[in-house]
Each structure stands twice: as C-alpha cells, then as structure tokens.
Amino acid sequence: MQDSLKVLRVRAGGRDFALDVGVVRAIERPAHRVRLPGAPPYVRGVVEVRGQAVAVVDLAARLGLTAQGGADPAVVVVDSLEPVGLSVEALGDVAAVAPESLVDLGPRGHAAGLRARAPDGTVVLEVEPLVDGRPLEPAAAVLDGGGEREGRPEGPDEERP
Amino acid sequence: MSEPGLDADDEARPVPDGLVRWGLRADALGAEAARRGAEVEDRLGQGIRAVERAVEAQAAAPDALEGAEEQARRIEEIARETGKAAVRSDLLALNVQVEAARLGEEEQGLEKVGDDLRRLADQTTRGAHELEALAAGLLSEVEAARRAWGQGAAQLEAARAQLEWALRAAEEAGLSLSEARGAAAWFSAATGARAQGAREDEGDVEAASRLAAAAEVRDETINRLARAVAGRLQRAGEELDREAASADGVEERLGALERHLRQVRELVGAADEVARRSKQLAVNADLAAARATDPAFALFAEEARRLSEHAENAAAQGQVQLAQAHDELTASRDLARRHTEAVRRIASETTELLARFAEASEGDDPIEGLASAWRDDRVAARQLTEARASWRHRARPGG
Numbered sequence: 340m341q342d343s344l345k346v347l348r349v350r351a352g353g354r355d356f357a358l359d360v361g362v363v364r365a366i367e368r369p370a371h372r373v374r375l376p377g378a379p380p381y382v383r384g385v386v387e388v389r390g391q392a393v394a395v396v397d398l399a400a401r402l403g404l405t406a407q408g409g410a411d412p413a414v415v416v417v418d419s420l421e422p423v424g425l426s427v428e429a430l431g432d433v434a435a436v437a438p439e440s441l442v443d444l445g446p447r448g449h450a451a452g453l454r455a456r457a458p459d460g461t462v463v464l465e466v467e468p469l470v471d472g473r474p475l476e477p478a479a480a481v482l483d484g485g486g487e488r489e490g491r492p493e494g495p496d497e498e499r500p
Numbered sequence: 501m502s503e504p505g506l507d508a509d510d511e512a513r514p515v516p517d518g519l520v521r522w523g524l525r526a527d528a529l530g531a532e533a534a535r536r537g538a539e540v541e542d543r544l545g546q547g548i549r550a551v552e553r554a555v556e557a558q559a560a561a562p563d564a565l566e567g568a569e570e571q572a573r574r575i576e577e578i579a580r581e582t583g584k585a586a587v588r589s590d591l592l593a594l595n596v597q598v599e600a601a602r603l604g605e606e607e608q609g610l611e612k613v614g615d616d617l618r619r620l621a622d623q624t625t626r627g628a629h630e631l632e633a634l635a636a637g638l639l640s641e642v643e644a645a646r647r648a649w650g651q652g653a654a655q656l657e658a659a660r661a662q663l664e665w666a667l668r669a670a671e672e673a674g675l676s677l678s679e680a681r682g683a684a685a686w687f688s689a690a691t692g693a694r695a696q697g698a699r700e701d702e703g704d705v706e707a708a709s710r711l712a713a714a715a716e717v718r719d720e721t722i723n724r725l726a727r728a729v730a731g732r733l734q735r736a737g738e739e740l741d742r743e744a745a746s747a748d749g750v751e752e753r754l755g756a757l758e759r760h761l762r763q764v765r766e767l768v769g770a771a772d773e774v775a776r777r778s779k780q781l782a783v784n785a786d787l788a789a790a791r792a793t794d795p796a797f798a799l800f801a802e803e804a805r806r807l808s809e810h811a812e813n814a815a816a817q818g819q820v821q822l823a824q825a826h827d828e829l830t831a832s833r834d835l836a837r838r839h840t841e842a843v844r845r846i847a848s849e850t851t852e853l854l855a856r857f858a859e860a861s862e863g864d865d866p867i868e869g870l871a872s873a874w875r876d877d878r879v880a881a882r883q884l885t886e887a888r889a890s891w892r893h894r895a896r897p898g899g
Contacts, residue, residue, distance in 0.1 A: 342604075345601035345602075347594070360598045360601040360602050361602055363598045363602070365595055365598075366591055366595050366598065367591070368587070368591060413591070430591075430594060432594070432597070432618075433594070433597040433598055433601050433614075
C-alpha cells in the first residue's frame with residue numbers, strides 16, 4: 340500500500356477540488372488586493388503574503404467554471420517557479436486520500452488542469468498548468484463527461500463582489 | 501344684609517313654619533358639605549403628588565435600561581471580535597495542518613496542534629455566533645421593555661392630567677360650597693332672629709328670594725362639578741389601571757432579559773474555557789515549534805499565542821460587561837417592581853376616592869342635602885312672601 344496523499348480541499352465554481360499539500364505554501368485571507376492592468380482576465384491582482392507580492396488567479400475562472408461566490412473566500416498560495424495564489428470560494432480541510440483510490444482523468448483532464456477524481460467526487464488538481472499561463476481545456480467538459488460547457492477558460496473577467 | 505328697621509305701623513307676624521328648621525338644617529349641611537369638599541381636595545392633592553412621584557420613577561427607569569443596552573452592545577462587539585479571531589484561528593490551524601502534512605511523520609506533534617486548534621476555532625466560531633445572536637436578542641428585549649415603559653409614561657401623564665382637572669373642579673365646587681355655606685348661615689341667623697320676635701322688613705323678603713334663586717344656580721353648579729370630578733376620577737383610575745398593566749409588562753420583559761442574560765453568562769463561561777484551552781494550545785505550539793526545524797513554525801506559535809491572549813481578554817471583558825449588565829438589569833427590575841406597586845397603590849386609592857365621591861353624591865349626602873334644603877328654602881321664601889302680602893293686605897285700611 341502506497342503512502343496516503345495529503346490534500347487540502349477547496350471549493351471553486353460550486354465544485355469540490357483538492358490540492359496536494361506538497362505544493363501548498365500558505366493559506367491567507369488578504370485584506371487588500373492590487374489590480375494588475377493588462378493581465379489575463381482570470382488574474383485578479385496581486386496580494387501581499389508574508390512580505391512577498393503574489394499574483395492571484397481565480398481558480399473557477401481559470402478552469403472555465405462559473406464563479407459561485409462564497410461566504411468564506413480565501414487565497415491558497417501554491418509553489419511554482421514563483422509563488423501564485425489561487426482564489427477559492429471556500430476552504431475545506433486537510434484530508435488523506437489513498438493514491439490507489441484515485442481515478443486518473445487522463446490527457447484530456449491534464450490538459451484542463453485536472454489530475455484525478457477521488458471516490459467522494461473531489462477532483463485533485465494539477466497545479467502547474469493552472470499557474471503557467473498556457474491555455475487550458477474547459478474543465479466542465481471533462482468533469483461532466485463532455486456535457487454542458489459552463490464557460491471558456493481564460494474567458495471574460497467576471498467581477499466578484 | 502342690613503338689620504331690619506322697626507316700623508311703628510307694622511305688627512308682629514309669625515315666621516312661616518319650617519323656615520327656622522330649614523335655616524338650621526341649611527347651616528349644618530353647608531358646614532358638612534364644606535368639610536367633605538376639603539377632604540376631597542386633600543385626597544386629590546395626595547393622589548397628584550403620588551402620580552408625580554411615579555412619573556419621576558418612570559423617568560429614571562430608561563437610564564437604567566440604557567445602561568443595560570450599552571452593556572449588551574459591548575457584549576455584541578466582543579462576540580464579533582471573538583468571531584473574527586476564530587476565523588484567524590481557523591486559518592492558522594489550516595496552515596499548521598498543511599505544514600504538518602507536508603512534513604509527514606516527523607511532525608506529528610505539530611499535526612496534533614493543528615487539529616486541536618481547528619476544533620477550538622470551530623467551537624469558538626459557534627460560540628461567537630451564538631453569543632452574537634443572544635446579544636441581539638438582549639438588545640431587542642431592552643427595546644421592547646423601553647417601549648412598554650414609554651407607553652406607561654404616557655398613561656401616567658394622562659392620569660395626572662385627569663386628576664389635576666378633577667382637583668380644579670373640586671376646588672371650584674369648594675368655593676361654591678363655601679359661598680353657599682355663608683348664605684345658609686345668614687339665612688339661619690335671620691330666621692332664628694325672627695323666631696325670637698324680631699320684625700321683618702322688605703329687605704328680608706327680597707334677600708330670601710335672592711337666596712332661593714342663587715340656591716338653584718348653585719345647586720346646578722355643584723351637581724355639574726360633582727359629575728365632572730367623578731368622571732375625571734373614573735378616567736384617571738382607568739389610565740392608572742392601564743399603566744399598572746403596562747408596568748406588569750415591563751416587569752415581565754425585564755424577567756425575560758434576566759433569563760437571556762443567564763444564557764449569555766453560560767456562554768461567556770464557555771468562552772472562558774475556550775480561552776484556557778487556547779492558552780494550553782499556545783504552549784503546545786511553542787513546544788512543537790521548538791522541536792521543529794522549519795522557522796515558519798515559530799511564526800505559527802507566535803500567532804497561536806496572540807490568539808490565545810485575545811481569547812483570554814475577550815472572555816475577561818465579557819465577564820466584566822456581563823456583571824455590569826446584570827447589575828443594571830437588577831436595578832431596572834427593582835425599579836419596575838417598586839413602580840408597579842406604587843401605581844397599583846395609586847390606582848386603588850383613586851378607585852376608593854371615586855367610590856367615596858359616588859357615595860357622597862347619593863342619598864343623604866351634604867351636597868344633595870344642601871341642594872334639597874335650598875329647594876325647600878325656595879318654598880319657605882314663597883311662603884314668607886305670601887305671608888307678607890297677606891299681612892299688608894290685612895293692615896291696609898279697608899283690606
């Protein structure tokens with residue numbers, strides 16, 4: 340039996356996702372956010388985290404999902420070449436998932452930033468494609484088995500309250 | 501009235517039957533009516549002073565309620581701040597959990613700190629929400645008590661106005677009675693003197709006629725004033741009864757407030773326990789940070805300590821505010837109880853006064869008796885006038 344995968348559960352676009360805690364650097368609720376003119380629409384601006392400027396990506400917009408708004412929004416700072424913040428609608432908890440229980444979502448999923456689906460339906464995200472700025476496949480098509488497309492990744496910016 | 505002069509041509513004539521008797525009766529009844537009138541005035545004056553004291557007590561009550569309201573607002577503020585601190589605790593706990601998960605087996609102590617901190621943050625959040633809801637309930641109860649009290653104040657003012665009006669009417673009636681008494685005394689003296697053989701002249705007859713006419717006017721005036729006093733007393737009694745019911749409502753509201761406050765106290769007691777556990781947790785976080793190699797843990801431990809201090813301060817402040825709110829409410833409740841008792845006493849005295857007044861206005865009471873004596877006087881005066889005319893007719897040559 341392999342070591343369990345520890346994930347941080349979050350909510351975006353009204354759906355449950357999980358991030359490998361290995362890439363999570365911090366979780367914050369920044370009081371101020373500075374807009375970035377000319378940035379892609381899913382980039383919500385820059386925040387300060389522990390003295391460092393971090394660009395914030397709206398996770399729902401990046402995945403091409405419709406933002407639902409949340410009572411408990413937060414920014415999960417993930418490690419990449421540069422730290423990047425993922426804005427989520429709500430935070431869940433840290434959970435252990437057995438790697439053998441995950442269903443890989445294949446190349447199509449990977450192209451949408453989705454790695455695998457856990458038995459409870461939570462989708463483990465692939466962080467690098469989410470933050471490297473390249474175009475993504477719409478996540479809804481993969482998540483709903485090619486069903487209704489909710490929006491285009493990197494589509495028009497939708498202002499959140 | 502001038503003393504009747506003696507006329508050599510006049511001859512002594514008998515005083516009509518009953519005139520002396522009526523004169524004496526009018527005098528006695530006038531005295532009794534004046535005494536009763538003074539008594540009514542005195543009692544009305546006492547009633548007004550009692551209502552004024554009740555109004556003063558009423559005016560002091562909202563101050564006490566304002567104190568309770570202020571404390572409830574502070575409790576609400578503490579609950580909000582505690583809620584914010586709980587959100588920060590939750591975030592901290594999640595960060596500690598993520599950090600512990602990243603490090604795996606080697607940081608199990610830290611993982612436990614993270615789990616404990618998260619549970620505590622959940623508990624604090626629930627407690628803060630509950631406390632906020634209770635404080636909001638407390639505020640709305642204070643507002644309801646204040647409204648009930650305000651309603652009572654209006655009723656007391658109305659009762660005071662009615663009693664003052666009744667007093668003015670009674671004073672007017674008293675003036676009228678005292679004039680009537682003077683007239684009755686003169687009438688009694690005049691008829692008594694004639695019974696002793698004094699001679700009568702034209703002036704006596706005219707005066708008797710005037711007295712009879714005045715008696716009719718006074719009779720009507722006194723009856724009207726008596727009805728007005730009774731009506732006003734009745735209304736004052738009704739207002740006071742309503743105020744007593746309002747005061748009961750205020751007392752009930754304050755009772756509800758006290759029950760509410762007990763719930764808040766239980767919750768703040770729980771916050772005390774949370775603060776104690778936060779402190780323990782901060783110590784554990786310190787230990788875990790000391791063992792850990794990553795300097796970020798020291799930051800977590802420091803934040804945990806800050807949060808625990810915050811929880812401790814909030815709980816301590818909550819206790820102080822609660823103690824003050826309890827004192828304010830107890831004072832309000834005592835005041836409301838005394839006020840209700842005073843209003844009930846005034847209402848009962850007013851009802852008693854009304855009963856006495858009603859009793860005095862019926863049957864053989866001085867006012868009615870005096871009026872009746874005056875009615876009889878009119879008959880006697882007519883008899884006197886007729887006797888005088890008859891005497892003149894007889895005295896005239898060839899009459």
